[in-house]
Every structure is written in structure tokens, then in C-alpha cells.
Amino acid sequence: MAETGNDIKKAASLLRAGELVAIPTETVYGLAANALNSDAVAKIFEAKNRPHFDPLIIHVPSFDAVSLYASEVPNEAKQLAEKFWPGPLTLVLPKRDIVPDLTSAGLDTIGIRCPDHALTRSLLQTLDFPLAAPSANPFGYVSPTTAQHVDQQLGDRIAYILDGGSCEIGIESTIVGFEESHPVIYRFGGLPLESIIDVVGPLKTRAHSTSNPRAPGQLKSHYAPGKRVILGDISILLKEVSNKVAVISFKTDYKIPNQIVLSPKGSLHEAARNLFSALRKVDELPVDIVFAELVPNEGIGRAINDRLTRAASAH
Template sequence: MTQHTARVINKQPQETVHRPNRRLQGTLLFKGGQKSAFKAAAILSRGGLVAFPTETVYGLGATIDQIPTINRIFAVKGRPADNPLIVHISDREQLDRVVSYIPPAAECLMDRFWPGPLTLVLHRSPLIPSEISAGLPTVAVRMPAHPLALALIRATGVPVVAPSANLSGRPSPTTASHVLEDLACKIEAVLDGGSCRIGVESTVLDLTADRPVILRPGGVSREELEQVLGATVDHARWGGEQSPPSPGMKYRHYSPKGSLLLITGSRERRRKLITSLLRYYRDCGIPAQLLNYVTRRSRLTGSMPGEEYLARRLYGKLRHYDLLGIKVILAEEITQEGIGLAIMNRLRKAAVRVIRV
């Protein structure tokens, strides 16, 4: 794919390089390591908010027994109270504190995908506060596949709730710098574990219905789930007014400051419309950019990069365009196989308009 742009910008913003264990605008930044995980766990145990890395995106953590701190998550993020939180655990023993029943299908999925980017919605234990589940009888739970996340949860000794560590509606953070862009001064600490390996959130699978249902596509594909379960897995769409059973269903999410237009339809018509729109915005003096999926290697080989690469870079690109002052972002649809389903879900959620040609 050839890159199109309505504005040539030579100066690239440089990401800030942070030194170990610095305090930035009132927020401590811990560089990765076991000692840093213990320090961050101490802050959690005292009722503080700590952002930490997972393999998907950075999470904003509070222990499940700190109700005032859990309420602070909603206030700091500007998150609606009817949007449930995901509980993160470090071992299967902690699961007994979170859920009241583990069905056989859950056992199979945990054996295959935990630790990893799969969140299971199960019937919640009476020990789980209603603030976590938005008053629902279910709870979302997962075991992250990141050594710092696991070390942090083990050090606290209790499960940790954690939505993405960003302002609600913004692109999710995949680096510590992204977290600080949104939440510096608002939380106690950030545990820096580098860039997230997957780059989009976990798949959320509801196992409380008659058939397994994907509530949010993510790092584990529908095809992988069906292979383990030996059954068809449905994909839910949310249109109700009551609390959704999973994050990422009811509200607009993942949005850059500029307006994102998602172009779908035949490839030839998409390209014609994109070329026309970029020319129009250029003539109007409006900074516009095609969300570019091309890498240097793919230019040389003539092939597209894999969907895993696109997922890993998606949120970072959207935030980068914000730094450049891009007002309009044009995005093309991609295949919805594998993790492509999750990427298209995020683009649709972020878009101010979907244009089919």
C-alpha cells in the first residue's frame, strides 16, 4: 500500500526517555524488575493506584479489597460506573476468591490460554464487590502473561482489578509514556515494562450462557477458541441500556483526538475515495493522514505485514497522529480473520463515521 498524506511533516516528536524510579508530575515511575514490582505492590496495598504492563495493554490497578481505590479508578479515568472491571490473578488458587463456579469449558480454556490474553466471564463470588461487576451477577477474570504483572499481583497477595490505564475513550496505552500522557499527577505510580507484546486488549468470552459468546474480540481469536471448545463461538453485539457484561461493549472507545473515518467496501473503490478525500483535505488546509499499515520490509517485498504487527502498533499510531496534530485519520478495513476481528472492532469503536463504498 502506498502512503498518502495531505501534509508533509518532517519533524517527528521524540518519546521521552525516563530514568529509573523518577517522580514525574507527582507520579512515580518504576523501571521493570522484581524490586520495582515489590515497591509498586506496596503502593497498591496502601490504597494507591498503579499502572502496570500486561501482554495486551497497560492496566490501571487497584486491589479487590480497596473499595475507595476502585471508585477512584472510575473517577480518574472518567469511566462510567456501569462499565465492569476485569479482575487479574496470578495463579489458579486466587480464582476461588473471584468466582463461585468453574465450568468444564473454563478449565479447558484456562489450561490452553492462561496465562494469556483471554478473559472469562463467570458467575462471581460473593466476595467480589458490586463496584467491580457493575452490579451484575458475573465477573470478568484473567491471568496476564507478563512477568511484571504476575510479580505485582503475587506481591500484593490478592487479585487486582485493572481497566486500561488511559482516560476513557482514548486509545489504550501500550507504553509507560502513553500512560503518563493521560494520567500523570492523577495516579501514584507507573511500573514500566516496555512496549506491550500484543497491543490490543484481551478477548472477553462469556461462559455463563448456554453457548460461549465473545463479548469483546482480542488477543485470542475466535478460531482458536472454537478449536479448543469443539463448538461454534458466537460474537455478541450490545444494544441494551443496562450494564454491559464486559468492557468495550457499550461506549465509544479507543478514539484519537482527530476524527477517524473507517472506509469499507471493495479495495478499488476504497483507494479511489481515500485519494479523493486526502486531496480534498489538503486543499482545505486540514491535516489528514491515512492510517498506514505498510512497513519498510513490506514495501520491498510487496506484501502486507501480518495482523499481529498491525495490532501491536495500532494504538501507538493513533497517539502519534495526535502528537502531529492530525485532524482527520482515514482507515481501511482489513480481514476479520484471527486478530483482524479485534483490530476492526477497535477501528469501528474509534470511528466517528464508517463509510462503505
């Protein structure tokens, strides 16, 4: 069990000493370390059992800090940051040499974002380095949205958990990169595609990679509980198998004992906020299989469907 609290000074002191601290954001909890300290960053990979070819995101207090770590910032990146920072948007930019290759997984780019959480922004403002902070969970498993989730999975591997309550959005940031100066979606997330298009116009998507990701969260098999997840029409799936089954539905009540409805009122934002908690809860149920259904593929629904599809791919 890790010590948990809201002591920013304690968290900052541990991070300066090269230790790991879990931090809250509006998306999910991150496992943070000094992004410029290779030894500290190595502890992230070790604690998560994360493959070293999967790059990390660094977190900064404001857009003013970006030029310290990125050698080039396209105009469209500036426009997106001006509109959506602080918020659930990561920009993949050419990195400066000050950012260790371990942090960027050997790539010449680095993901940067400014999180929208008062506690973590206050922490970042006290530090003279950015924080590398992937989700605070074992690699490939469900991302944490409360301090308790972090403690359950990584409490014996980290020095401190900065408790900022439940995450408001509950799903990771949207990642946008730039190829030949044109924006590209690398991961669907908490910022809807439509909002990005409103600022920069149409853009390409490259959301999956089998072994050579350009950004975090691109691996096909990811965000998975321990139970097998099957996607489809739940009403049909339940006709084939009904014993030892759990259901994760969008808004429909299928009248079975082991069921989690993400949003009875049909809100995609509520469904996103509840998704990872639902995937955790089914692991605790006396079932062998989880039936799940896709949500409307619009707005933040794209990110929900992305996570559900990859949870199913894990099995």
C-alpha cells in the first residue's frame, strides 16, 4: 500500500529525488517521474512492465514550457493548444535533445500535454522539469480513475499517490501528431475529433500500431481487464451463452444479475467517465466472459469504442 494524500510539497520532493508519484489528471491517473531523468523514467517502465518501445507523454504546466522540450511547434499545434489547453489533448512534436531517448522510446518526437487538474498543475508549477506520466496501471490493463485504483495495482511500487479525487473525463487524452506539417490523430481520447476538425480542418487517423507506435496507446491489444471481452449485439450474445456472463451496456438494461450500464440516460460523456471503472468491476464478478457493445461512434464515443475494441483484442 502506498501513502496517499494531497501534499504537493511531499510529491515534489519525491519527484526531485527521482522517485515515482501517482498524479491525478482530468483523464486518468498518471505514474509520474522526472521526464529528464533517465533513471527515474526507467522506474516507470519497470513498475508498469511497459515495453521500452512504447513512448511516454510529458506533462507541462502551460504552453510557455513547450519550447523548452520541442524544437518545432507547427502553427496548427499552437492553435490547438490555445483552444484546448489545459485539457485532454497531447501534441506529438519534434523533441529537443534535453528529452532522453528513453522517454521518447528512441523517437525524434515527444508527446506533450498540459493537464486540466488544479492539483497537478500546481505541482508542475513548483518543478523545474516536466513529468513523464503514462497511466498508473500495469501495462495493457485498465487505466485508473481514482487513487484507490492506483493503490490496488501499483501501491507496492510507488512512493506516493497524490489524491485528486475521481477523474472528470475518465478516458485518456486525444493524441495529435504532425506529418509533413499536417495534423494526424494517433489516438482517440477525451477531446472529440469534431472539436479538432473545427480548429484545423479535416485530418488523417493512424490510431493503431502493432509494434512500432509513434505515440502512446497505439498498440492494438490494450486497456483490457483479466476477463475475456466479446463485442457484439448483447441481446443475441445472451441467447447463446447466459451463465457466468457479465454485461457492459451503453444504456440498455438487459435484466441479468451481472450487468453494468455505462449511462442509463444515454450520455457519452457519462459512459466515458464510467468505462474503466466498469472494466475493473467485471474482474471482481464471478463470471468467465464479458459481453460488451459499442456506443454511437461520434464525439467521445469514438474513444470509448477504441478502448472497448482493444480490450476485446487482448483475448
